[in-house]
């Protein structure tokens with residue numbers, strides 16, 4: 001990145017986010033090492049893409065931006081009460097288990113509630129919906145998209161930098177094609193979003209060189225070379241940085257934490273609140289004694305996971321005084337999946353959302369330019385992107 005005499009940006013900064021392009025794929029395959037020689041493994045943001053994306057866009061962690069898991073136990077502000085009443089009337093109940101029907105209901109709910117962010121009901125039941133809130137009600141990628149926290153779009157508008165940020169609703173092919181066009185037109189800041197590798201790796205976690213994953217990587221390589229060609233065609237200086245949010249951990253076993261908690265006889269909504277993600281069980285205690293009984297119920301799973309300490313929560317950027325993420329969080333060991341959960345009734349071949357220190361958890365950053373030493377986690381991408389256009393900032397190279 002170079003700056004003109006008046007301090008304005010004269011080069012083109014290109015960022016390509018590839019969801020689930022973890023270090024577990026980048027390192028063994030040497031992905032694009034000829035084009036992007038500067039590279040390193042970085043720490044993922046604890047949580048899922050629903051936490052990583054707001055962290056990438058704002059530089060804040062869940063303790064500040066409030067996104068950990070798509071659903072949160074929050075009966076006092078659930079937007080789903082009316083929708084749940086309507087869903088409870090639907091017959092037969094088995095209809096909810098059909099993916100197509102759930103997709104259709106999700107769309108209807110999204111429209112009815114005016115949600116502009118990514119929305120899926122997953123396995124949320126009409127009985128549980130009135131107790132939960134949804135964290136991604138707004139489109140996070142647009143100016144003002146993150147309540148109370150400035151995102152990269154806000155910063156670009158503030159700095160008056162001509163920019164393009166992908167529409168996350170579009171397929172990868174389109175976003176890469178539109179991105180290449182924007183680069184060719186000389187747009188100063190281009191952020192391209194792609195999510196299809198994540199879906200593929202959930203299906204074929206290991207080995208990382210699975211033929212379908214391999215084919216997708218080859219396809220990304222080809223599209224990235226097009227971005228490079230478009231940048232070169234402008235005759236202006238440019239930098240290209242590709243980054244990801246996590247890798248993918250192969251399935252080793254499943255645990256039925258929900259069954260164990262329900263076997264205590266405690267009543268959801270009266271004695272305790274619960275959100276079951278694929279790797280996290282987040283619990284809110286509503287009655288005295290509930291904590292002891294739930295901890296006892298999970299004691300047999302001591303080999304499969306553990307309760308996070310306050311120190312763990314702080315280290316991972318998820319500790320909140322208001323306990324918005326639950327009074328306690330149980331994290332399963334890498335490879336273990338909570339089944340059933342609010343997110344699915346069956347395990348997937350690969351999953352993320354484990355301990356960030358696990359080898360498969362590591363994200364990757366690679367660039368045409370040297371990467372500043374302080375880029376050590378997904379949470380640092382925001383500062384890296386901002387440094388490229390901030391007047392008087394350190395720049396990328």
Ligand SMILES: [Zn+2]
Pocket residue numbers: 020049198199202352
């Ligand atoms: Zn994923």
